[in-house]
Amino acid sequence: MEGARDTPIRARSLAKSYGLLPVLRGIDLEVERGECLALLGANGAGKSTLLRVLAGVARPSKGELALFGTSCHPERPSREILARIGFVGHEPLVYRDLTPRQNLDFFAQLYRVGTTSAERAERIDRAIESVRLERHADRDVRTLSRGTLQRLALARASLHAPELLLLDEPFTGLDAPGRERFTASLASLHAGGTTIAMVSHDFTEVNALSTRAIVLRGGRMAADLSPVPPQPELSERYRELVDDGSRDVGDRS
Amino acid sequence: MSTDGDSRAARLKPWSDVALPALTGVTMLAAVIMVFWVVPNEKIQGVVQRIFYFHVHLAWMCFGGFVFVAGASAWYLKTGSPVADRYAEANAEVGLLYTTLMLWTGPLWARPIWGVWWTWDPRLTMTIVLWVIYAAYLMLRRLGEGDETIMRYAAVLGIVGVLDIPLLVLAVRLWRGIHPAVMISDDPEAGLRNAAMKWAFAISGVGLGFLFAWLVSLRVRFTTVDQELAVLAAEKEHT
Amino acid sequence: MWAIVRKDLSIERRTGEMLTSLFLLALLVILLFAFSLEPDRLRGPEFVAGLLWTTLLLAGTLTLNRSFVLERELGAWTALALAPVDRGSIYLGKVIANLIFLLAASVLLLPLIAVLLGTKGIAPTPLLPLSVFLGVLGIAAIGTLFSAMASRTRAREVLLPLLSFPVLAPLLIGAARTTTAGLAGEELEQISSWMLLLGGFDLVFLTAGWMLFDVVLED
Numbered sequence: 001m002e003g004a005r006d007t008p009i010r011a012r013s014l015a016k017s018y019g020l021l022p023v024l025r026g027i028d029l030e031v032e033r034g035e036c037l038a039l040l041g042a043n044g045a046g047k048s049t050l051l052r053v054l055a056g057v058a059r060p061s062k063g064e065l066a067l068f069g070t071s072c073h074p075e076r077p078s079r080e081i082l083a084r085i086g087f088v089g090h091e092p093l094v095y096r097d098l099t100p101r102q103n104l105d106f107f108a109q110l111y112r113v114g115t116t117s118a119e120r121a122e123r124i125d126r127a128i129e130s131v132r133l134e135r136h137a138d139r140d141v142r143t144l145s146r147g148t149l150q151r152l153a154l155a156r157a158s159l160h161a162p163e164l165l166l167l168d169e170p171f172t173g174l175d176a177p178g179r180e181r182f183t184a185s186l187a188s189l190h191a192g193g194t195t196i197a198m199v200s201h202d203f204t205e206v207n208a209l210s211t212r213a214i215v216l217r218g219g220r221m222a223a224d225l226s227p228v229p230p231q232p233e234l235s236e237r238y239r240e241l242v243d244d245g246s247r248d249v250g251d252r253s
Numbered sequence: 254m255s256t257d258g259d260s261r262a263a264r265l266k267p268w269s270d271v272a273l274p275a276l277t278g279v280t281m282l283a284a285v286i287m288v289f290w291v292v293p294n295e296k297i298q299g300v301v302q303r304i305f306y307f308h309v310h311l312a313w314m315c316f317g318g319f320v321f322v323a324g325a326s327a328w329y330l331k332t333g334s335p336v337a338d339r340y341a342e343a344n345a346e347v348g349l350l351y352t353t354l355m356l357w358t359g360p361l362w363a364r365p366i367w368g369v370w371w372t373w374d375p376r377l378t379m380t381i382v383l384w385v386i387y388a389a390y391l392m393l394r395r396l397g398e399g400d401e402t403i404m405r406y407a408a409v410l411g412i413v414g415v416l417d418i419p420l421l422v423l424a425v426r427l428w429r430g431i432h433p434a435v436m437i438s439d440d441p442e443a444g445l446r447n448a449a450m451k452w453a454f455a456i457s458g459v460g461l462g463f464l465f466a467w468l469v470s471l472r473v474r475f476t477t478v479d480q481e482l483a484v485l486a487a488e489k490e491h492t
Numbered sequence: 493m494w495a496i497v498r499k500d501l502s503i504e505r506r507t508g509e510m511l512t513s514l515f516l517l518a519l520l521v522i523l524l525f526a527f528s529l530e531p532d533r534l535r536g537p538e539f540v541a542g543l544l545w546t547t548l549l550l551a552g553t554l555t556l557n558r559s560f561v562l563e564r565e566l567g568a569w570t571a572l573a574l575a576p577v578d579r580g581s582i583y584l585g586k587v588i589a590n591l592i593f594l595l596a597a598s599v600l601l602l603p604l605i606a607v608l609l610g611t612k613g614i615a616p617t618p619l620l621p622l623s624v625f626l627g628v629l630g631i632a633a634i635g636t637l638f639s640a641m642a643s644r645t646r647a648r649e650v651l652l653p654l655l656s657f658p659v660l661a662p663l664l665i666g667a668a669r670t671t672t673a674g675l676a677g678e679e680l681e682q683i684s685s686w687m688l689l690l691g692g693f694d695l696v697f698l699t700a701g702w703m704l705f706d707v708v709l710e711d
Contacts, residue, residue, distance in 0.1 A: 018401055021487050057570055059710065061333075079576035087574055091567030097503045109495035110575040140506075141566070149566075156571065330707050385658040392654060396645045402710075406641040409704045410655060413637070416700055417659050420693050424662030427685060428669070 006069060008033060008164045008195045009054060014063035014073075015219075016046075016053055023049045025219035026063065033163075036190050037197040038206040038228070041216035042242045047199045048090075048168055050216065054197065055087040055166045067164070083111060086162035088170055092153040096142045100133055100152045103141065104159055111160035127155040131185050147178030154185055158194070165189060167198035171205050183208055203238075207231050215241045269474070273467040280460035287453035295450075304362045310458045311355040312380075314465055318348025319387065319415055326411035329404070335480070336473075338404050341411055342394060343472035347465055349387045356380060375425040382421055386414045399483070496585025501592070503562065510555055514597045517551035522605060536613050537675035538668075543605050544598065544624075545668045548631065549660065552594050553653045556635040559590055560643035573709045583636065583705035587698070591632040598624050606675075613676065619683070620674030626690035627667030633694060634660055637701040640708050666690045 009031035016024040024046045031037055039047040052058040053065070056077045065073040067081050077085075087093075094103040104124045114120030128137050131151040136144055144152065150170060158165060170186075171179055183205055190196055190209065200206050206213060212226035215238060222241045228234060288306045295302035325341035328334065359377065360370040371377065390410050397403025504510050525534065525543055534543070563569040572582060602624070606614055634656050642652040666689040673683045680687070 021484050056574060079578075082574060082576040085574070087570075089567055089570055091570070093567040093571035095499070095503060095562065095568050096565045097507050097562065098499070102499075102502060106495060106499045107571065107575070110572075110577050112576075330704075382658050382661045389651075389654045389658060393641075393645070393651065396647050396651065400644075402644060405707050405710070406644065409637070409641065409707060412704065413634075413659060413697070413700055416696055417662065420662040420689065420696065423689055423692075424665045427689065428665045 006033060007031070007066070008068060009197070010064075010066045010069075011054075012064040014050075014053065014060050014065055016049055016058060017061050023219055024053065024060070027216075027219075027221055029214070029221070031195060031197060033195055034190075034193060035195055035197075035212055036210045038210040038213040039197065039199045039216060040201070040206070040213055040238060040242075041222075044218075045216040045242070046219040047216045051166050051168050051197065051199050055085060056082060057087065057089075083160060084163045086157035086160070086165045088150075088153045088157045088165070088167040090168050090172075092141075092149040092156075094141055094149075094152060094156060096140075098141060099138045100128070100141060100144070100155070101137045103152070104128070104156060107156050108159055113160050123159065127159045130158075130188070131155045132181060146173045147175065147181070150174060150178070150182060151185065154182065158189055162194065164195045164197070167196070167200075169199050169201065171200060171202045179205060203231050203234055207234065217242060269467070269470040273463060273470060277460065277463040277467045280456055280463055284453065284457035284460040287449070287456055292449045292453045293447065298366055301362050301365050304358050306453050306457045307461065308355060308358045308362065309454075310461045311351045311358065314461060315348045315351040315355060315383075316418075318344045318351060318465065319383065319418070322348065322387075322390075322411045323415035326408035329408045330412075338408070339473045339476045340469070341408060342391075342476065343469040345387050345390050345394075345411065346472055347468045349384065349391065350468070351461075351465065352380060352384045352387065356384060373429060375422075375429045378425045378429070379418075379421050383414075383418070386417065390414060399480070493581040493585040493588070496582055497589045497592075500559075500586070500589035504593070510558055510593045511596060513558075514551050514555040514593060515600060517554055518547045518597060518601050519604075521547045521550050522601075522608065526608070531609075535610050537672045540602075540605050540609055540614065540675055541668050541671035543609070544602055544671060545627065545664055547601060547605070548594065548598060548628065549657065549664060550653075551597070552628075552631050553635060553656055554649075555593070556590055556632075556639045557642065557648060557652050559586060559636065560639045561648070563640075564643050569709075579706045579709050580702040582709065583640075583701050584698075586640075587629075587632045587636045587701070590636050591629055594628040594632055595625070598628055615675070615677035617674055617677050619678070619680060619687075620671065622687070623667060623670035623674045623690070626687065626694055627663060627671070629694045630663040630667070630690065630697065631656075631660065633697040633701055634663075637697070637705065637708065640705070663690065663693045666693070 007030060009029060011027050011029045013026040013028060014024060015022065015026055023044075027046075027050060039050060041047040049058060053060050054067075056072065059076070060073045063073065064071070067077060068084060070078065070081055072081060094100075095106070098106070101124060104127060105120070108114065108120050108124055114123050128134055131154050133148065133151055133155060136148050136152075141149070141152070150173075154167075154170070157167075165186075167186075170182060174182060179202075186196065186209060196209070207228060207230065210228050212224070213228045213234065214221060214225070215223040223237065225234070225237065229237065284306070288303050292303065292306075294300055321344040322341050325337045325344060329337035329341060359380075363372070364370050390407060393403065393410060394407045397407065522543060525546070560569070563572065573579075602620075635652070638652055638655045638659075642648040642655060645651055666686050670683050670686045670690060673686075
C-alpha cells in the first residue's frame with residue numbers, strides 16, 4: 001500500500017471519446033516512480049490523447065485515473081497534483097511577445113516557485129542554465145528557433161521541479177545537435193529522480209532514455225515492452241504491431 | 254460501439270412518434286378552426302385580434318424554451334451528457350423559431366392597431382435582442398461543427414443568455430419608461446369576453462405546446478442519429 | 493490573479509498592440525459617425541455619451557479579441573489550464589487587465605469626443621467617472637469571457653461581436669443614459685436605478701464568468 005500511494009500514474013480501463021467517437025478504449029497502465037516511459041503508436045492510436053488525459057489537459061470519459069495515489073477522475077486533478085506534474089506539448093506553451101525569462105517568471109508565479117522574488121529569480125536562472133538558454137534568455141520568444149523554443153518549453157515544464165514530466169513528441173522538428181542537447185537535459189532530469197512519460201517516434205532517442213515502451217493501437221495497449229529492446233528489434237516489433245507502417249512522423253491524434 | 258443508451262432515441266418511441274404528432278395535429282387543427290371560424294370578432298380591435306390566440310402563447314413559450322436551454326446547458330456542463338446538449342440545441346432552435354413567429358405576428362397586429370409595423374416598446378426591444386442572442390448561440394454551434402469544446406462554450410452562452418433576460422427587462426423598462434410609449438392595452442385576457450374565445454385561447458396554447466415538444470423531440474432524434482452515423486463512418490474509416 | 497495582470501501589462505508594454513489599435517479604431521469609428529451623420533447635429537451630452545459607448549463597444553470588442561489570441565498562440569492557454577491556480581482568478585486577472593486597457597482608452601476618448609462634437613451643455617459631475625467605470629467593467633466582464641470562447645473558432649473576428657453585443661445591450665442602454673446624466677450635470681437621484689442596473693449587470697456577469705471560466709479553460 002505504501003508504494004501504491006505514491007505511484008505517479010495508475011489508470012484502470014481509462015477511456016476517452018471525442019463526442020461519440022472513442023479514441024481511448026480502456027487503458028490499464030501503472031507507471032512507477034523513476035520510470036521513463038515511451039508511448040509509441042501510429043496515427044490515431046490515441047497516444048497524444050492518452051498523454052493529454054494523464055496531464056489533465058483533456059478529461060477522460062470513463063475509467064479510473066489516479067495520479068500520485070489521488071483520484072483524478074471524475075473529479076479534476078487537485079492543485080496539489082497539478083503542481084507535481086510538468087507538461088511539454090506540441091507547442092511550446094509560452095507567450096510569443098515576452099522573453100524566455102519573462103515567460104518563466106510568469107509561470108514561476110503561477111506555480112509559486114520560490115518564496116521570495118530573489119529565490120524565484122535564482123530558480124529561473126538555474127532553469128535557464130539547465131537547458132543552456134543563457135544566450136537567448138532576454139530575446140523575444142518569437143525570434144527563437146524551434147530547438148531553442150523546445151528547450152524553453154522544457155525549462156517551463158520543469159521549473160517547479162515536477163515529479164512527473166509528460167512530453168508530447170518533444171523531438172519533432174529538432175536537428176541533430178538540438179536532439180542531443182534536449183536528450184541530455186531530459187537525461188539529467190531523469191537521473192534526478194523525475195518520472196518521465198513521452199510520446200515519441202524517434203527510436204534512437206527512445207532507446208537512449210526509456211526504461212519501458214508501450215505501443216498503442218486503436219486506443220488500446222498492444223504491447224508493453226520492459227526493458228526496451230535494442231533498436232533494430234524495437235523497430236521490428238513496432239512494425240509488426242502497427243501493420244500500416246510507420247508513416248506517422250509529426251502525427252497528432 | 255456505443256449502442257447502449259444513445260441509440261435508444263433512434264428507435265421508435267410510441268410517445269414521441271405517435272402520441273405527440275397526433276396530439277399536435279388534433280389540437281392545432283381544432284385551434285385553427287376555433288380561431289378562424291368559431292370565435293367572434295373582438296369589439297375594439299376587430300379581426301386582427303385573432304392573431305393573439307397564437308401570438309401570446311408563442312411569446313411565453315419562447316421564453317420557456319430559453320429557460321430550458323439554460324437548464325439543459327447547466328445539466329450538460331455538470332454531467333457532460335450528450336443528451337443534455339442535444340436538448341439544449343433543440344430547444345434553442347425551436348425557441349428561435351417561435352421567437353421569429355412572434356416577431357412576425359406582432360407587426361401584423363401592430364400595423365392596423367398602432368399604425369406602425371414596429372415601435373421601440375420594451376417588449377419588442379427585448380424580443381429582438383433575445384432573438385439575436387439565440388441566433389448567435391446557434392451560430393456558435395454551427396461554427397463548432399460538433400467540437401466538444403464548442404458544445405461546452407455554447408452551454409456557457411446558453412446560461413449567460415438567460416442571466417441577461419432579467420437585466421434586459423429592467424433596462425428596456427427604464428429606457429422606454431421615460432418616454433410615452435404607445436398607449437393601448439394589449440392584454441388579450443381583457444378582450445376574451447365569451448366562452449368560445451377562452452376555449453380558442455386555451456386550445457391554441459395546448460396545440461402550440463405540443464408542437465413545441467414534438468419539434469424538440471424530432472430535432473433531438475435527428476441529432477442523435479446524425480452523431481451515431483458520424484461515429485459509424487469514423488469507425489469504418491479506422492478499420 | 494495579479495501575476496496575470498502583470499503579464500498582460502508587460503506584453504502590452506512590449507508590443508503596445510492593444511492600446512494603439514483600440515485608440516485608432518475608436519478614432520475611426522468617431523470619424524465614420526461624423527461622415528455618415530451630419531456632424532453639426534451631433535451635439536450635446538446625449539450624443540457625446542452615445543458616441544463614446546458605441547465607440548468603446550465596437551473598438552473594445554475588436555481589441556479584446558487579441559486578449560485571448562495571444563493566449564492561444566504557441567499554446568500558452570494549455571499551460572494556463574494546467575497551472576495549479578484557481579481558474580476563476582485567471583478570469584478575474586484577464587478582466588482586470590482588459591479593464592485597464594479599456595479605462596485608459598476611455599480616458600483618452602471622452603475629452604476627444606467632447607472636443608470634436610463641441611462642449612456646449614457639458615458639465616461633468618463625479619457621476620461621469622462612476623458611469624464610465626461601471627460600463628467598461630461590464631464590457632470587460634463579458635468581453636473577456638466571450639473572447640476566450642471565440643478565440644477557439646475560426647470565425648473569431650465575427651463571433652466575438654456577435655456573441656457580446658446582444659448580451660451587452662442592457663449595459664449599453666444603461667451606460668449611455670448614466671454617462672449622459674454625468675455629462676449634463678444631473679443628480680444621482682435621477683439616475684440611481686440606472687446605476688443599480690449597471691452595478692447589477694457587472695455583478696451578475698463577473699460572478700458568472702468567474703464560475704463558468706472553469707469550463708471555458710478546459711480543452
